[in-house]
Amino acid sequence: MTRYGLIGYPLTHSFSQRYFSGKFTREGIADSRYDLFELPAIEDLPVIFSTPGLRGLNVTIPYKQAVLPYLHRLDSSAEKIGAVNVIKIEADGSRTGYNSDYYGFQQSLIDWFSELNRSLDGAQALVLGTGGASKAVTVALTDLNVEYKYVSRTKTDTSFAYNELTDILSDYSLIVNCSPVGTYPYIDEAPSIPYDLLTDRHLLYDLVYNPAETKFMQLGRKQGAYVKNGLRMLELQADKAWEIWQQ
Numbered sequence: 001m002t003r004y005g006l007i008g009y010p011l012t013h014s015f016s017q018r019y020f021s022g023k024f025t026r027e028g029i030a031d032s033r034y035d036l037f038e039l040p041a042i043e044d045l046p047v048i049f050s051t052p053g054l055r056g057l058n059v060t061i062p063y064k065q066a067v068l069p070y071l072h073r074l075d076s077s078a079e080k081i082g083a084v085n086v087i088k089i090e091a092d093g094s095r096t097g098y099n100s101d102y103y104g105f106q107q108s109l110i111d112w113f114s115e116l117n118r119s120l121d122g123a124q125a126l127v128l129g130t131g132g133a134s135k136a137v138t139v140a141l142t143d144l145n146v147e148y149k150y151v152s153r154t155k156t157d158t159s160f161a162y163n164e165l166t167d168i169l170s171d172y173s174l175i176v177n178c179s180p181v182g183t184y185p186y187i188d189e190a191p192s193i194p195y196d197l198l199t200d201r202h203l204l205y206d207l208v209y210n211p212a213e214t215k216f217m218q219l220g221r222k223q224g225a226y227v228k229n230g231l232r233m234l235e236l237q238a239d240k241a242w243e244i245w246q247q
């Protein structure tokens with residue numbers, strides 16, 4: 001039996017478990033299972049690593065950084081981001097960390113721009129929020145040669161405050177929401193950017209995927225902006241995890 005799973009705490013509903021269990025059934029992948037390993041303390045991780053047949057793990061909140069000391073190697077994007085959401089376990093027990101959010105975001109962005117016949121070359125981006133997901137997004141943007149600036153509730157040398165966006169919004173065509181604002185059940189909330197200044201030159205990418213059309217996307221669409229939710233990123237990061245485990 002080849003085993004895979006998700007570690008995090010608490011674990012309630014999981015996209016990954018549904019995704020991989022569905023994949024195993026659909027594609028007739030025999031002798032494989034995907035389990036939830038709810039882990040109250042990271043110190044218990046070695047017990048999970050000793051599960052017979054375990055080949056891969058997904059990692060979610062709050063352990064994306066805390067797992068680093070338990071790994072032998074990091075792939076280059078995970079190293080730059082400083083966080084891991086996929087672990088590959090070799091037959092000899094050695095473990096490598098990857099960040100598939102990086103791949104999911106980057107590939108979905110390339111595909112979206114290509115569908116819209118837009119060029120990423122010379123695009124400038126605003127990244128809303130400065131948490132873990134924003135790190136994967138900004139490393140992916142940098143690797144695509146897209147310049148970006150953070151927007152945060154706390155103004156720093158490297159970020160705008162939300163109330164500073166009025167004068168600069170026309171300089172940035174891509175706006176990526178990396179904050180959880182607008183996620184179900186808080187569907188009437190949206191990041192506080194000046195929506196009335198958006199035009200059909202803007203592209204709004206929301207990492208949030210529930211609801212399928214967030215308030216951020218609705219308000220952008222009303223102004224003629226192109227909008228996208230985080231579902232494709234989520235699917236692509238899961239596909240990437242699978243590819244990593246099968247290499």
Ligand SMILES: NC(=O)c1ccc[n+]([C@@H]2O[C@H](COP(=O)([O-])OP(=O)(O)OC[C@H]3O[C@@H](n4cnc5c(N)ncnc54)[C@H](OP(=O)(O)O)[C@@H]3O)[C@@H](O)[C@H]2O)c1
Pocket residue numbers: 101104128129130131132133134151152153154178179180181183207208209230231233234235237
């Ligand atoms: N589609 C996908 O595949 C995918 C993958 C990963 C994550 N996500 C989604 O991306 C979102 C961010 O994930 P994360 O792990 O980075 O989350 P997080 O660490 O909880 O929050 C990210 C950042 O959002 C800002 N923020 C938090 N609460 C806010 C509020 N009430 N108002 C305004 N800003 C707020 C904060 O930045 P400041 O303090 O600087 O304002 C925070 O650091 C989540 O909704 C997550 O589900 C989607």
